[in-house]
Amino acid sequence: MKKNKTWKWITGASVLSLTCAVTACGSPQSSNTSSGGGSSDGKVVHLTYMLWDPNEEVGYQKSIDVFEKLHPNIQVTIEQYPWAQYWQKLQTEMAAGDAPDVFWDHVTYFPTFVQNGQLLNLKPFIEKDHLNLSIYYPNLLKQYEYQGGIYGLPKDWDTIAIFYNKNLFKKAGIPAPNHLTWNPQNGGTLLQTAEELTVDANGKHPGQPGFNPNDIKQYGFFSGNNNQVFYYNFIAENGGKIIYHPFCHKMLLNSPQSVAALQNLVDMIYKYHVSPGGSDVTQPNVGSNAIQLFDEGKVAMYTDGDWDLTPVVKGANFPVGIAPLPVGPDGRVSVMNGLSDAIYAHTKHPHAAWELVKWLASKQSEKILASGGYVWPGIPSLAPLFAESWAKRGVNVTPFLNESHGQTISFPITTNWSQASTAIDNEFNLLWLNQISAQKAAQVAVQNADAALSGQ
Amino acid sequence: MSFDTKMLSTRMPREKIKKSKLTSQGITPYLFVFPSFVGVLLFMLIPAIAVLVISLLHWNLLSSPSFAGLSNYTKVFHDPTALHSMLITVYYVLLNIPLQTVLAIILALLLNRRLPGMAIFRALFVIPWLAMPVAVGVVWQWILQPTGMLDSLLQVLHLPQIDWLGTxxxxxxxxxxxxxxxxTGYNMLFFLAGLQGIPAYLYEAAELDGASPIRKFFTITLPLLRPTxxxxxxxxxxxxxxxxxxxxVMTQGGPGQATNVYNFYIFQEGFQFFHMGFASALSVILFVVILLVTLLQFAYFRNRTTYDLS
Known part of the structure; x- marks a missing residue:
């Protein structure tokens, strides 16, 4: 799960936080004694639950409605803020000692929060309630463990696959891209397919005599400066790694395997002309641009995560196909990520919050989310529900599922990631604008990111 | 007569105003000012003082702050990005202000005529100011992107296409x-009000003396617009x-550092990287710079004559 749209803005937050700052230094540690279990004393407990995805919010409201019926003494209010301002809001509220009781957590922010003591350890609750943790994906469960504690239960997961425009493939007489290959030397059949689907104003394809790269009407592919949904996967498929190991301060993006992968991806734009380029494919708007160009029929296929199914399929006036990522030199590798619900360490109602978190990671709740097609459930046995929901809408989403059973990598899990990833995004923008080489970009990006990770 | 001259002609000696208001109206005026004062206190003064204090701390919002002395300031002065941000912000001000001000004056002159439907034109030019800056940014980003409207237009006209936000x-x-x-439309409003405060007899007299429109603009209009x-x-x-x-919305400071203006740098350091102390020190320095620039402007205008038409 990652940023969908980055165009929301907070001025208010700056003012707010600075006023908060006056009171924050003496913020109340949760000395509140109210147990808040929400059952015995008959008082109604109010919980706030913060999340960032507006599409999934609909599904979570359905789940919360059931939860409130089962726990008449707990009322839950959902607060939705887009990814771009979610973390700023959360962290300023933590500073004020007034963060939401329960909130969506992401692996890239988890380390900072847990090391600063902002998250409640769920392990005592899990043990008390004898929760069976073996029902979850073990790799997802591990993502939110720290020094023997457990700080979140896997409630969902996501992988990356190819979204393609079935009409454009049919029109070009090209079979669905279900068996593509890719390598950094010649781009594999991914590049070949992309070339066949790239058309200039005269109907010519890249490589044909008379092809005009300055007047392309339709692109076969989309290569953009987008880590999770794009280049991380290709780096991994070429045997590269993003970071040495969790919680370390050294990036590995500048290995020969990574650099070769990155260079080939950028060459898709400026050498092979199968993808739009320039500021269409750079941060901050690369994610929304990809969806927009795909939905407009200007891009025949691109890579994206399953959380974007809802907006993409809604915005497309053509049947959307899902195909697995191409097979690279090291096989097919997807980034697999899962969110968890975290409990704020200083919540006034830890017991009620635990009831909510337990519910959200339960079979009943994950069933509601999966069968509504909102998100893949963190409990593998429920996966068919999500697939069926999308099959009813004419989209076969099983490639995401198959990838989750294959080779996957996780997001880099380490502190100060936000600053490091901004440093990388900035440098890679220059790479995707064709202003510097992959070698140079990776070298500078790693240097800046390492400095950020070690807290400089 | 017009707004400006009336104000000037009914001016009373200062002491007289003070006495009469304090004695005859009691507490009432203060009650009227109170709500705004509370707003200024809560949302301007207290945060400003908080920034001064935070600028002396190391603080990431999550763990408790520690005293940093002046080290955040030392860091700002040794930070090449801060210097770069300040320089391109000055460049931005130079790109923005002269053109915007001249355009606003020209628009005000054009819209100051009595023609049927003039109210519609005046409204049209003010509309952009009514739009949310974020929405404006999003829409312009769509227009300016390589697959956007502007480049399609340039292509139809066989003009070279530019990747505006990627270069x-x-x-x-x-x-x-x-x-x-x-x-521009917003500033135009002030100039329009200023223009309407210039008495028509001055232009009539100038015309009798045979002054050209350009002469009239530089010797009557512009000097009398000076307060505006x-x-x-x-x-x-x-x-x-x-x-x-x-x-x-449009660039997030990129490409590279090309649009990393000072305020964006403050925001990024404060609210994305959570270096609150450093971001606060950056803010204090911006405050000092703006204060100096504003004082310079005041000094410049103080030495110019303003005309009392009373």
Missing amino acids: QHWALPAVAMVNIWQW LLFVLITSVIGSFQVFDTVY
């Missing part, structure tokens, strides 16, 4: 252009030094 030397002018588009110009320049220069929203 280092075009990105900041593009952002400035968007802000000029948004703010002072106000517009001071507010828009301050606003321009604080440019943020369009940058946030």
Whole structure:
């Protein structure tokens, strides 16, 4: 799960936080004694639950409605803020000692929060309630463990696959891209397919005599400066790694395997002309641009995560196909990520919050989310529900599922990631604008990111 | 007669005003001022003092702050990015203010005529100012992107296409252009009000003396617009030094560091990297710079004559 749209803005937050700052230094540690279990004393407990995805919010409201019926003494209010301002809001509220009781957590922010003591350890609750943790994906469960504690239960997961425009493939007489290959030397059949689907104003394809790269009407592919949904996967498929190991301060993006992968991806734009380029494919708007160009029929296929199914399929006036990522030199590798619900360490109602978190990671709740097609459930046995929901809408989403059973990598899990990833995004923008080489970009990006990770 | 001259002609000696207001009206005026005062106190003064204090701390919002002395300031002065951000912010102000102000004056002159439907035109030019800056940024980003409207238009006209937001030397002018588009109409309003405060007899007298339109503009209009110009320049220069929203939406400071204006750098350090102390020190320095620039503007205008038409 990652940023969908980055165009929301907070001025208010700056003012707010600075006023908060006056009171924050003496913020109340949760000395509140109210147990808040929400059952015995008959008082109604109010919980706030913060999340960032507006599409999934609909599904979570359905789940919360059931939860409130089962726990008449707990009322839950959902607060939705887009990814771009979610973390700023959360962290300023933590500073004020007034963060939401329960909130969506992401692996890239988890380390900072847990090391600063902002998250409640769920392990005592899990043990008390004898929760069976073996029902979850073990790799997802591990993502939110720290020094023997457990700080979140896997409630969902996501992988990356190819979204393609079935009409454009049919029109070009090209079979669905279900068996593509890719390598950094010649781009594999991914590049070949992309070339066949790239058309200039005269109907010519890249490589044909008379092809005009300055007047392309339709692109076969989309290569953009987008880590999770794009280049991380290709780096991994070429045997590269993003970071040495969790919680370390050294990036590995500048290995020969990574650099070769990155260079080939950028060459898709400026050498092979199968993808739009320039500021269409750079941060901050690369994610929304990809969806927009795909939905407009200007891009025949691109890579994206399953959380974007809802907006993409809604915005497309053509049947959307899902195909697995191409097979690279090291096989097919997807980034697999899962969110968890975290409990704020200083919540006034830890017991009620635990009831909510337990519910959200339960079979009943994950069933509601999966069968509504909102998100893949963190409990593998429920996966068919999500697939069926999308099959009813004419989209076969099983490639995401198959990838989750294959080779996957996780997001880099380490502190100060936000600053490091901004440093990388900035440098890679220059790479995707064709202003510097992959070698140079990776070298500078790693240097800046390492400095950020070690807290400089 | 017009607004300005009336004000000037009914002016009373200062002491007299003070006495009469304090004695005859009691507490009432203060009650009227109170709500605004509370607003200023809560949302301006207290946060400003908080920034001063935070600038002396190391604080990431999550763990408890520690005293940093002046080290955040030392860091700012040794930070090449801070210097770069300040320099391109000054460049941005220079791109933005002269063009925006001249355009606003020209528009005000054009819209100051009595023609049927003039109210519609005046409203049209103010509309961009009514739009949310973020929405403006999003829409302009769509227009300016390589697959966007502007480049399609340039292509039809067989003109060279430019990746406005993806080219280092075009990105900041593009952002400035968007802000000029948004703010010119607003500034035009002030000039329009100023123009309507200039008595018509001055122009009639000039015409009798055979003054050309250009002569009339430079010897009557511009000197009499000076108080308006002072106000517009001071507010828009301050606003321009604080440019943020369009940058946030359109470029996030990129490509590279090309649009990493000072306020965006503050935001990023404070609210994305959570270096609150450092970000606060950056803010204090911006405050000092803006204060100096504003004082300079005041000094410049103080030495110019303003005409009392009473």
